[in-house]
Amino acid sequence: MRLLFLGDLVGKTGRNAVIERLPSLVDDHALDFVIVNGENAAGGFGITEEICQDVIDAGADVVTLGNHSWDQREALVFIERQDRLLRPVNYPKGTPGRGANLYNARNGARVLVMNVMGRIYMDALDDPFAAVERELDACPMGEVADAVVIDMHAEATSEKQAMGHFLDGRVSLVVGTHTHVPTADHQILAHGTAYMSDAGMCGDYDGVLGMDKEEPINRFLRKIPGARFQPATGEATICGVAVEVDLNTGLATHIAPLRLGPNLSETIPDFWN
Ligand code: FE2
Numbered sequence: 001m002r003l004l005f006l007g008d009l010v011g012k013t014g015r016n017a018v019i020e021r022l023p024s025l026v027d028d029h030a031l032d033f034v035i036v037n038g039e040n041a042a043g044g045f046g047i048t049e050e051i052c053q054d055v056i057d058a059g060a061d062v063v064t065l066g067n068h069s070w071d072q073r074e075a076l077v078f079i080e081r082q083d084r085l086l087r088p089v090n091y092p093k094g095t096p097g098r099g100a101n102l103y104n105a106r107n108g109a110r111v112l113v114m115n116v117m118g119r120i121y122m123d124a125l126d127d128p129f130a131a132v133e134r135e136l137d138a139c140p141m142g143e144v145a146d147a148v149v150i151d152m153h154a155e156a157t158s159e160k161q162a163m164g165h166f167l168d169g170r171v172s173l174v175v176g177t178h179t180h181v182p183t184a185d186h187q188i189l190a191h192g193t194a195y196m197s198d199a200g201m202c203g204d205y206d207g208v209l210g211m212d213k214e215e216p217i218n219r220f221l222r223k224i225p226g227a228r229f230q231p232a233t234g235e236a237t238i239c240g241v242a243v244e245v246d247l248n249t250g251l252a253t254h255i256a257p258l259r260l261g262p263n264l265s266e267t268i269p270d271f272w273n
Helices: 011-028 049-057 128-138 157-167 214-222
Strands: 002-006 033-037 062-064 100-104 110-117 147-153 173-177 194-196 238-245 252-260
Touching: 002 011, 002 147, 002 173, 011 033, 011 049, 011 238, 033 147, 049 062, 062 110, 110 128, 128 147, 128 157, 147 157, 157 173, 173 238, 194 238, 194 252
Parallel strands: 002 033, 033 062, 110 147, 147 173, 173 194
Antiparallel strands: 002 238, 100 110, 238 252
16 A cells, blocks of 8 residues: 655645645556645644545545644534544644544555654653554454554654654554654664654745745844744645555555655655556
């Protein structure tokens, strides 16, 4: 089974690049299941119902969130009726929406997707390791789910690597989001779980984390907030990670990064050909 995970869409340039190119990526490469992190899709902060629907219509089976989940307040409401949108599973009890759900892929496989947030240099949420363990107990790979994907939205690579090894052999893919910079450590761990510390973002890399450069530089130099952060508006580079999953085991047989766009060296997974 071919899985594609795309990192955080940032602003209009990021989401439009994905909305334009995802349909042909799905068709040309016979992708079975696509997950997109959308927590920065609306002007860099949160997601609206319309944008979420546009990304789903373009071919995303699931849209995940993170620390910016509720920046657009409407997400607190529409997440209840949009079961393809996931917020972090380790938010407090009573938080709207869901953090894990089982979906049918285009090839008929059942895919459990989970969004979880780290706690290092992030909000003090519930223990992400315990939360993931609880959800996996309820829906183990090989029994209820044919494949399992974890989007770990976190700052610290140490916490993400620990999650990868904690889940090694029990899930198909652990991929990090949030830092907006793709890492080069994509690998299949010892027991068969695909892992990458950060998928990178889908946005303009001629900026600071997808934002226009001027205000971030100003804040580092002067320590006085000037204007609001605005997403950079140059052409976006799409970044993500592709995984081939053996449906007999749910484990990964191949992993490779995807980078398409003007600023980073382009790469397409060779096992897609
Ligand atoms: Fe984030």
